[in-house]
Amino acid sequence: FRSLDQWLKVRPSAAQLVELGILGRDQRFAVAREVIDRFLRAKAQEKEDELARIPPGNFVYSPQVLALLEGEASPTRLQELRSQRGNLSSRVEAASARWAQEAEACRASACSRRLPDASARVSQALTLLEAHRAAAGGSLAGVFDELHAFQRLLAKRRCLEDVVAMVEKTDRVREAAFAWAGAKSLPIADLEELLPLCARLPSRSRSVGLRRLRFVMEPLRLALAQELVTTLRSSGRWPLEAAAAANGAAGAAAEAAKARAIGLCVDLGRVQRAELELRRMEDAANGKAAQAGDIPWACQALASPLIARFRHHFCRPDSDLCRMDKPEWGFRYLVELASDHSGELERWLKEHPIQEDSASSSDSSSDFLTGLAVAIAGEARLFVRTRLPALVADAEAKSLLLHMMHHLVRFHTDICAVGGPDAGAAAFADFDANRLLVEATGKVEIESPASPSQPAGGGGGLLGVRLVKGLSKLASSAEEG
Secondary structure, three states: OOOHHHHHHHOOOHHHHHHHOOOOHHHHHHHHHHHHHHHHHHHHHHHHHHHHOOOOOOOOOOHHHHHHHOOOOOHHHHHHHHHHHHHHHHHHHHHHHHHHHHHHHHHHHHOOOHHHHHHHHHHHHHHHHHHHHHHHOOOOHHHHHHHHHHHHHHHHHHHHHHHHHHHHHHHHHHHHHHHOOOHHHOOHHHHHHHHHHHHOOOHHHHHHHHHHHHHHHHHHHHHHHHHHHHHHHHHOOOOHHHHHHHOOOOHHHHHHHHHHHHHHHHHHHHHHHHHHHHHHHHHHHHOOOOOOOOOOHHHHHHHHHHHHHHHHHHOOOOOOOOOOOOHHHHHHHHHHHHHHHHHHHHHHHHHOOOOHHHOOOOOOHHHHHHHHHHHHHHHHHHHHHHHHHHHHHOHHHHHHHHHHHHHHHHHHHHHHHHHOHHHHHHHOHHHHOOHHHHHHHOOOOOOOOOOOOOOOOOOOHHHHHHHHHHHHHHHHHHHHO
16 A cells, blocks of 8 residues: 555454454453363363262172072072071060069069068067177177177178189189180180279279289280181181182181181170270279270271281382372272171171170171271271371372372262261361371461360361361462462
8 A cells, every 4th residue: 555544444344353363362262261171171070970980790690699589599598597587586485584574573572561671670680689788798889899890800801802803813814815725715704704893892902903904905805806817817708809819718617717707706895895994994093084985896807907908909119009199099999898898797797696695785787887997997097197298298299189188088978888977087087186287297287176175076067167178278279389
């Protein structure tokens, strides 16, 4: 163009410039960025759903199981069920007869004439005192002193007998614990009798008895736990991975090992109840508050071979499964361990039920199943605790930290489905006490409870607030970086 006026007459409009792509590029870029972002988010969600989907099983049922599923029960199985029903009916009838007998005894005791009997006994005592005064030819002033002295002698004799019995029983328990000829040789009944026996002793003798009991308690626990682990290994069904590799043990031997394992779990429960009562008596003697109970020792022993296998796969540096960017592998393995072995343990308890006369009400199937899940959830807590310092110290590993925390929350949901809220609380126990962030960073990142009257235990609302606050803080810091 020769002049500006001519160019101004034919210059393109703003709409034409937008169509040519010279103007309005930011708006089109924003729209394209939004479309691409939605596409990538949808792909990521599909990938995450695919990873979370449970793969189809490949288990092949045996012909017997298929016959039961199709409704074809064998005559032998029906006969076994009839015999079990007959045994249960006889036990119910016997319990009903005992109940009626005890109720009649209670009614007779409540309806007895106490006052006439007491009056007759008082009259008999007065007659004896009058006979003594007539024989002695004096007053009865010294009789009461002699009676008090005789009562003191009787009390001293009973105390000495209790001291001798305490020494003999503790020696018997100690010799059996260190000799270790099997669980059947352990005098657990003597151990249970020692606690009320020590409670009747004077303070100094009671202190000696409690110390002798404390000395033998840990060897008893270790011996029973070791025998339980050996029995589980001989059953060929614990862990289940070893059972699949070895094709199981012989039928009769495996059933005997299962029954033996259940009996050892009951014995461990009896010893733990004795230890809890011993701890309560020690705390009362020292003026301390009573402490909460531990995970059942039987469940810890049941979980020990499972935890050893988990650490072999996911905690060795030379293992292909020990990866900082794949914590979900370990969490999923722990959930599968808890689910599969809880079902196996439930079958064992149905096949070999706990005898009523050898266990208290605390030894129930649900307690064993919950305790096993709690023990495995505790291993997940240690799994997170060992990884957290390295992830917090590395500024470039915040995405891995968020990834691990995300899968920890999912593990909490899965383990609660297996073992209930107690298992979930065990997995998040370190977050309740702020232990993880304190140990990793040296300072408290999430504020502690306002007062000791507001504890942070049990997986309640305070736990959720803390965890959400910590995750949001980590997410915001990652976005800023």
